[in-house]
Amino acid sequence: MAPIVTKIISILKNVFLFGLIPLFLLVFAFFLGEQFEVGRLGAVASCEDSDNKGTCIRSKGYLPQSPYYPDLGRRYLGGFARALGGDLGASYREPLPPPAAAPAPSESTAPQAAEPAVPLVPPAPPPLPNAKGQAAPAAPVSPPAQPKK
Numbered sequence: 001m002a003p004i005v006t007k008i009i010s011i012l013k014n015v016f017l018f019g020l021i022p023l024f025l026l027v028f029a030f031f032l033g034e035q036f037e038v039g040r041l042g043a044v045a046s047c048e049d050s051d052n053k054g055t056c057i058r059s060k061g062y063l064p065q066s067p068y069y070p071d072l073g074r075r076y077l078g079g080f081a082r083a084l085g086g087d088l089g090a091s092y093r094e095p096l097p098p099p100a101a102a103p104a105p106s107e108s109t110a111p112q113a114a115e116p117a118v119p120l121v122p123p124a125p126p127p128l129p130n131a132k133g134q135a136a137p138a139a140p141v142s143p144p145a146q147p148k149k
Helices: 003-046 053-059 072-088
Strands: none
Touching (some): 003 053
């Protein structure tokens, strides 16, 4: 064979071995992880109306919080699919549960004190030292004006 043909065959073999096979493995891992994520999100959706979501999700073989998978294989493949899918534009976020409502004030509690009629004035800042390092005398403070009766 001609030396040019052996060179082309060697280049094609290296491209296939170091380019296409790793690319195929990455795509396969992404699709496998994506199927794990679809299964997990399906379990979360089926447990949406359950009284105890954590127990329901655990009964389906998943964890209620991140890392979501009890075994390392699905955890790594699912995490890989979430990371790569998130970079491609997919959203794997679950809506956050609404915050716990504050208890309604009952009528039996004592009424709160009314706000003062005169607004509170913040205290004056401390005086700055002068050039000799001594504190400057404070400005006289006038008493607040009293409302006329």
